[in-house]
Amino acid sequence: MSLCLGAVSTSVALFLSPVVVSACRRKSTRMVAVLGGLVAALGCLFTSFASQFHQLFFSYGLVLGCGVAMTRDTSVFMVGQYFKKRREMVEVILAAGTGLGVAVVPVFVVECIRVVGWRLGLQALTGIVFAMFVLGIFYRPASLYHPQRRAILHLKSMQKRSKAKDKNAQAAEKPPFLDYAVLRSRTVQILVAGTALAAFGVSTPMVLLMQLGEQEGLERHSLLLLQAYLGLACVVGSAGFGLVVIKNSMQCLIARQYLCQAAALMISAALLAFTALHQYHGYLLFVWIYGVFYGGYQYSLKMYTLEKVRARNFAKAWGFVQCSQSLPILVGVPLAGFLNEQFGARTGFYLSSAFAFLGGISLFLIDVHKKQIRRKQRPDCRRCSDALPNTGSRRSSLQDSLEYENNLNKTQETLDRRMRGVRRASILLPYKYDQCPSCMRLMPVQANGEPAPRTSSPRRMQRPSVEVIQEVTTTL
DSSP, rough: OOOHHHHHHHHHHHHHTTHHHHHHHHHHHHHHHHHHHHHHHHHHHHHHTOOOOHHHIIHHHHHHHHHHHHHHHHHHHHHOOOOOOTHHHHHHHHHHHHHHHHHHHHHHHHHHHHHHHHHHHHHHHHHHHHHOOOOOOOOOOOGGGGHHHHHHHHHHHHHHHHHHHHHHHHHHOOOOSSOOGGGSSSSHHHHHHHHHHHHHHHHHHHHHHHHHOOOOOOOOHHHHHHHHHHHHHHHHHHHHHHHHHHHHOOSSSSOHHHHHHHHHHHHHHHHHTTTTTOOHHHHHHHHHHHHHHHHHHHHHHHHHHHHHTTTTTTHHHHHHHHHHHHHHHHHHHHHHHHHHHHHHHHHHHHHHHHHHHHHHHTTTTTHHHHHHHHHHSSSSOOGGGGGOEEEEOOOOOOHHHHHHHHHHHHHHHHHHHHHHHHHHHHGSSSSSEOOOOOTOEEEEEESSSSSSOOOSSSSOOOOHHHHHHHHHHOOO
């Protein structure tokens, strides 16, 4: 039941992500952030007063999950408003902050509960979570610092006045609360499906690892160290993958899609290898490998989504990507724990490894979709040989050379036909004129076909006499 409790809280926070993004776009981001900090603090406070286990599903699972969703997604929204060019670097700092939270907060909660008890320990956590409420007050929209802020406010006020006059038009033009337009893209659909598959196994050790170590007899001090190492490994992984994305050059170009796929496949390999590792040193090796690639996976997935949908639609697309992970985590984590208890030998990690592998491989469908689009957009520029009925057999080099020679002969005949008039006019000149094969210009030649000697200035063609022109004009 404790595994289901951790999965419920994470799933609720991920499931509400599109709703929070839509609320930020429709209302004030600061208001949503302040409300989220207050709800998260109340969730921790309600958890401290819970006397039965099923009450934790409401306080810790539902209330705290809603607060975490509102505070986390508003921070992503504010980063998108303030940072455009250096967005990748700021996202590295955000991912590193998540890793530090994984390393510090569980250790703090466990020690507080051990020292002062369940109720006072969670109330101490409530005081820390309440800081999100205070920090949300300082959120300010980036438009306040725009150099043409007054003009923007004037245009907005004029737009509100014009809409207030026609209430029917305002109701007709009002966009829906949840905008699914970004899901029309085939690339986003493949990305959402692949992320959902990978979520069945990628996040499983985050919930199961400590409980599994406790069942196998590891000491409490060792478990806390493993938790701290896991968070530090996430920091190292996000920083390393972020360095690859930021410092990407043409000499060593690594696509963000392949970074995300490599991280997912390495997580799958780490989960598969964890079934053969035992004792504290085996846990320690797995924690560092898994943590590095888990942090890199979260960062590269976020940056790959940003690359595909651009900054304008990133908040909406990222909300749907997070929402697609909610149901797999809600089902995958308890299922892996159930398989471990029923069959032993860490059987649930085999299932998690398989889903992580399928999620990483499924992103190759994006490349297949790209090739199909290029094939449709390619212009129809087939050769004459392709139009023949026997297109299945490949033409030999002799046939190609004969066809090329025939085309040259036809071209030469066409040029000769065009130059007959010019050659007839060359009778009046002391030299004949022929066409230069290199520059296609007329050049004087002698009667024997040799080129005429060049003079200081070429002679022009003799024009008709002026008397003939006068006779024509007088008759007219």
